[in-house]
Amino acid sequence: MSQSVELDARPSTDFTDSSLFEGTVVRKSTGQYWVASEAGGALTVCSLTNLLRKQLVYPIADPTSWRPHVLAVKEIRSVDPVAIGDRVRFLPAGPGSGQIQEVLPRRSKLSRRAAGAQPLEQVIVANADQVVVVFAAAQPAVRWNLVDRYLVSTEACNLPALLCFTKLDLVKEADFRAELEPYRLTGYRTLLTSSTQQVGIEELRQALRGKLSALVGPSGVGKTTLLNVLEPGLGQRVREISKITGKGRHTTSSLEMFSLSSGGFLVDSPGMREYGLWNVNPNELASLFPEMRPYLGGCRFGASCRHNKEPGCAVKKAMEEGAIHPRRYQSWLRLVDLLRKG
Ligand code: ZN
16 A cells, blocks of 8 residues: 555665666865775766756755755755765766766765855765864964864764874973863863974874874964875875865865875865854854763753853853863853854
């Protein structure tokens, strides 16, 4: 009785055609995707079936989005439905070329809000295992609010973060470690490196081994130098890609996944002027600060507490007792404000 209903509900692309190959998207540039097949060999340069673009683009206005009605079909079309790291099935279309027919379910995704006035999701990396947030210990001075913004973005994507600092040789290590106290309280892993003094490099190599890592952080923090020390020439290769992608309006339409000889894969996200948060609701922001989580719900005014001037606030009490660092609390307040202003 219900059999025909089930059959009708199957999407038309959900066929198990043996002529389709499976692979991972390792590079992309406007409209083209380089796919590494299971079998190895040369990469297949693929286009995308229009059907897939439509099918995958519509659900961006997903039920978990806090303002799904703002999205219009026209704008949605500019979002790329395929990201670096995606597992795809493609139809061979001649020597070295093919067409992506299907994107397999993602294990994880690191998203940000795409540049522009419209709220659009941009998936930087699919199926990543961790996010490495790179900042310089000095020159430029650390913008802790920005560090927290990146951390919030990784929390929103449910990905573990590694906080990596470069240029350790420019600061007094003991003083700088004291600056990292808020993150020790939070449980974030931190890694201090110096490219000139070869400090922390082996530790970073170990942290990347066997994983797909997404690199995020502002430009000018010595990332290229760090990657060159990690692996000769890697920094230049990454920089070349970023240069190409840095031009014009569609600044991040091309990306690449780099394989490390010591094991693991890296995807760099070219620095943008502002790292837009995706799917982060100001009312839920506190839950994206892991050290605040245990106290949410403990406030006298419950869920309506804004953890600011309300009496009986469990979050503020935890801060006064030293379980939440004041700098992180201030950072949270500032970010809530920014998000409320939209
Ligand atoms: Zn409160």
